Amino acid sequence: GAGVSQSPRYKVAKRGQDVALRCDPISGHVSLFWYQQALGQGPEFLTYFQNEAQLDKSGLPSDRFFAERPEGSVSTLKIQRTQQEDSAVYLCASSLGGLDLTEAFFGQGTRLTVV
Amino acid sequence: DAKTTQPTSMDCAEGRAANLPCNHSTISGNEYVYWYRQIHSQGPQYIIHGLKNNETNEMASLIITEDRKSSTLILPHATLRDTAVYYCIVRGPYTGTASKLTFGTGTRLQVTL
Numbered sequence: 398g399a400g401v402s403q404s405p406r407y408k409v410a411k412r413g414q415d416v417a418l419r420c421d422p423i424s425g426h427v428s429l430f431w432y433q434q435a436l437g438q439g440p441e442f443l444t445y446f447q448n449e450a451q452l453d454k455s456g457l458p459s460d461r462f463f464a465e466r467p468e469g470s471v472s473t474l475k476i477q478r479t480q481q482e483d484s485a486v487y488l489c490a491s492s493l494g495g496l497d498l499t500e501a502f503f504g505q506g507t508r509l510t511v512v
Numbered sequence: 513d514a515k516t517t518q519p520t521s522m523d524c525a526e527g528r529a530a531n532l533p534c535n536h537s538t539i540s541g542n543e544y545v546y547w548y549r550q551i552h553s554q555g556p557q558y559i560i561h562g563l564k565n566n567e568t569n570e571m572a573s574l575i576i577t578e579d580r581k582s583s584t585l586i587l588p589h590a591t592l593r594d595t596a597v598y599y600c601i602v603r604g605p606y607t608g609t610a611s612k613l614t615f616g617t618g619t620r621l622q623v624t625l
Binding site: 430440441442447453506 | 611614
């Protein structure tokens with residue numbers, strides 16, 4: 398596709414519900430990042446994939462958060478037993494990777510509201 | 513990655529140049545200065561990056577001081593569509609997870625008629 402696509406754009410979940418957020422990166426991009434953005438704050442790193450390998454999950458706030466990228470393209474961020482503090486915009490970014498310092502391209506994000 | 517300091521907000525009249533400052537006094541010799549912006553309800557968008565020389569592209573110019581401790585992003589003719597939060601980010605020439613971006617709170621630029 399032309400850019401990074403995320404779905405759904407908006408998600409309302411009841412507390413305790415499980416949610417799955419999808420990211421379609423730019424075709425051929427090796428690196429994929431997930432970020433969480435709370436209201437009024439800058440995005441914060443959650444996890445990183447190089448192709449299908451999840452090489453860094455140091456930013457995931459709890460074991461309720463799980464991400465996968467099984468075939469090295471589409472990625473899913475899953476949040477189990479959602480809590481109100483999980484309400485945020487979840488951003489996905491992809492880049493070519495490598496040493497060329499190319500920029501990361503971001504999707505429009507999924508706004509999650511937990512009620 | 514080095515920490516950056518930006519003003520919380522700025523105003524600019526449409527058609528005038530917008531000059532957004534950033535301090536990064538602890539920047540290392542191999543670290544680059546990146547600028548991204550985030551328009552309301554959208555994901556961050558790459559603008560420009562540089563190491564030590566001034567850079568210009570179709571969106572903006574980046575002026576980095578000789579000591580590299582600060583920089584200025586210049587939007588030469590701001591329009592209402594440039595209203596956004598602008599993030600100055602210092603990033604090393606790393607691959608993989610080390611290439612992740614560390615955002616601060618940025619500068620909220622309001623372009624007015």
